[in-house]
Amino acid sequence: MACMRTPRSTTSPATGGDVFALIRAGLATTRTEIGNLTGLSRTAVAARVSSLQASGLVVEREEGVSTGGRPPVKLSFHVQAGVVLSAAIGRSRTQLAICDLAGDVIVAEDVEQEIGTSPAELMPVIARRLLALREGLGETAGRPVGIGISLPGTVDTERGCSLNSPMMSGWDGVPLQPFLADVTDAPVFVDNDANVMVLAERRGERRDFADMLLIKASTGLGAGLVSGGVLQRGALGAAGEIGHTKTAAAQGVVCRCGDVGCIEAVAGGWALVRNLQEQGREVTHIRDVITLALAGDAEARRMIRESGRQIGEVLSGAINLLNPEVVIVGGDMAQAYDTFVAGLRETLYGNAIAVATQQLQILPWTHGELSGVVGSATMALDHVLSVRAVDRLLAQQK
Amino acid sequence: MACMRTPRSTTSPATGGDVFALIRAGLATTRTEIGNLTGLSRTAVAARVSSLQASGLVVEREEGVSTGGRPPVKLSFHVQAGVVLSAAIGRSRTQLAICDLAGDVIVAEDVEQEIGTSPAELMPVIARRLLALREGLGETAGRPVGIGISLPGTVDTERGCSLNSPMMSGWDGVPLQPFLADVTDAPVFVDNDANVMVLAERRGERRDFADMLLIKASTGLGAGLVSGGVLQRGALGAAGEIGHTKTAAAQGVVCRCGDVGCIEAVAGGWALVRNLQEQGREVTHIRDVITLALAGDAEARRMIRESGRQIGEVLSGAINLLNPEVVIVGGDMAQAYDTFVAGLRETLYGNAIAVATQQLQILPWTHGELSGVVGSATMALDHVLSVRAVDRLLAQQK
DNA sequence: AAACTTAGGTATTTCGACGAACAAAGATCT
């Protein structure tokens, strides 16, 4: 029944892109390892590796340790072979970064903006700043290979524009690539903010999580979904829009979406700010509430914990439905992780079924504030360095 | 940006399995069409087609209509090249069938059993009956190429056994393949009942639905999930276990799982039966309630519609989360589709967000009572006739 | 220092796919 040590799953032989994927993932560092993993002969491995070297994506590093014979030459992914530009656009703040090909941030910058800024106003600023960042790095940095952009709301990834973003009026249907044509001719990829965040989490040790749910709890609430190892966007790109799921605790409370009873209206960051303001406290952003909580403010902590409880109720339905391996807690509220997750755990373990929770891990995001830009870069890299894209690249250079 | 009429998406050339997939899906019926779709030369197409013919999976049919020259020879998937045995095991009833390679039922049979029957008791009965059905078909039918089995509860698809089925005590951890070793040496595939049902729906015209949610509303409640074109089982195979998601309407009501507040406890078939029994009505199974409703019984209809409403509430959260293209309504309650879905629509459209519902289709299952066996057969066929499996087969025969 | 082990490169052979030429079978034109 079980497979017998098959070198590869498919019948068709491994391409240059497949070999690159192994090197990039760190699964193979020597030619021999590539041969073992792909089932390719040494000559075939050598041919693919040399074309990858010619492309600059792979370099030979120092020699490895001998295992009783000639030491192998270590191959590694050349993360300095280029850069990715990335922008995480929020309602009131946009984060910009330049990352290496591993997706690690080289330089980053924040841009504050008025709520309601149109793409015609904001996008040229982003283009200018990205260009400035790029020039600041000098000639040592590689050429841009792609641009990744994240937006709140539903995104049309085909056209590269916002599709339905109630919080960003004027953005729907406006393709963003043209605004960046002057910066570089590298391809532009756009996706939802929670979607790219979950991609940012599936790096390094967390790469093997095939079923992952990221909850982004900031001003609004969103989720990013990886099922079967693949980011899921749903039919119209609206997957993960959990902020307006109805919950008993919000019965009768009006939400900013115009409806009543949404989870956001009681557990979203804006609701916490509203509640504290009603108590006469001076807060304007969920980050202020977090700051208060971290400073020991009892009421702020209570609210964040209560938000965790309410989100846990909605999340328990999602856990039953999807049975993920891990839930990642991200967004501004992740800055008060212990308090928030204490509440989340209460209702999650109380409401979700045993099979779905017994091995469930709950973990904080790994990149914190930089999750948006790291995720946007990761998304762009997933496209640009995909097996097919690398195959195309190698076919062209030949 | 958009692809320029690329013959195929990957760089590696199409294999025999790929060609077979095209023929099976009806996307290509002539050698020329295969050439156009795969980018393969006429000689390469001929080589693959002839080996497929040798395997018996593909046959030449009558000539097609000429388009101004020599008429093409029509190729078609030979659905009589073999059979699939399938069993849909329920708590009190098991359905058996023999299907052709298209997954269409040739003969079917029902086996009633005591609730709580162990695998050691039931599985030999299934084996005997399947063998008898097979013999009844005579020598004209092809050899079995696989067996598909569906079970309620969580299933370990690797080991081919139940993993966590509170409703089927004694089944957990018992591999089912050995019980069928005498019937045939064809491979045995096991999965959850709602999972195979959603596979049964993704046939024919509904094949292109990449994001599909099937709700199985029978005695219990379950869901089958297809996201990104792939059946999703979750980390432990527990995906789709929505029956025990908590809902406000069930507050304080004890569920058969031992917990309180589960949706099943107010909207599951067993809850409807319990409610009618409390009113002194003589019903023992949800099918009795359906029969009453179809005969015009007002109370039964009210209950079914109310069940739809409550399930719609839970489902709206799932719709927000997954943004499927289509919701398929299956299970016994689908027999009273209009009544049930009337209730479902009320709360679904009321509670789910606009983007997720504006293009959402709600459709009844296509195979009715036979969904379980059709789905089990489809699952087995998806394995046995997969690109990789066909490639292996062709490599062997050579 | 000799033998062994492992890594990596270099010829030869083999396999498969492509293209061209050819044969088959019908449509269309004269």
Added chain:
DNA sequence: AGATCTTTGTTCGTCGAAATACCTAAGTTT
């Protein structure tokens, strides 16, 4: 009716890629 055109499918020569076998390089072990 016969000639020509169009499309399909097959046969044969050519070419390219990869596997095998052989060889060199560079270590470890005895």
